[in-house]
Amino acid sequence: MSADELSPLFCDRCVRELTPGKGNFYVIKIEAVADPTPPCFTEEDLEADIQGEMRALMDELHGLSQREVIAQVHARLNIYLCTPCYQKWIENPTG
Numbered sequence: 001m002s003a004d005e006l007s008p009l010f011c012d013r014c015v016r017e018l019t020p021g022k023g024n025f026y027v028i029k030i031e032a033v034a035d036p037t038p039p040c041f042t043e044e045d046l047e048a049d050i051q052g053e054m055r056a057l058m059d060e061l062h063g064l065s066q067r068e069v070i071a072q073v074h075a076r077l078n079i080y081l082c083t084p085c086y087q088k089w090i091e092n093p094t095g
């Protein structure tokens with residue numbers, strides 16, 4: 001068992017304590033990835049000053065910490081919900 005599994009779990013909506021092994025809660029694993037499609041270039045894009053645009057982009061990224069950059073393209077989180085909260089949530093997950 002990892003330290004993570006030993007720490008008490010609470011419902012992320014109603015803060016009820018959850019008991020692992022009792023089957024009275026759900027873990028919702030969310031993985032968010034920025035559009036993974038490779039960029040597609042039009043002929044106009046190829047004629048444009050790509051190097052200049054890349055430099056501008058790098059300058060922009062440089063202003064952010066490494067952590068912030070990663071958070072912008074990729075995020076992973078676990079949400080713990082007790083059964084009643086899960087049943088309400090799953091009806092409208094994006095609400």
Ligand SMILES: [Zn+2]
Nearest residue numbers: 011014082085
């Ligand atoms: Zn709950």
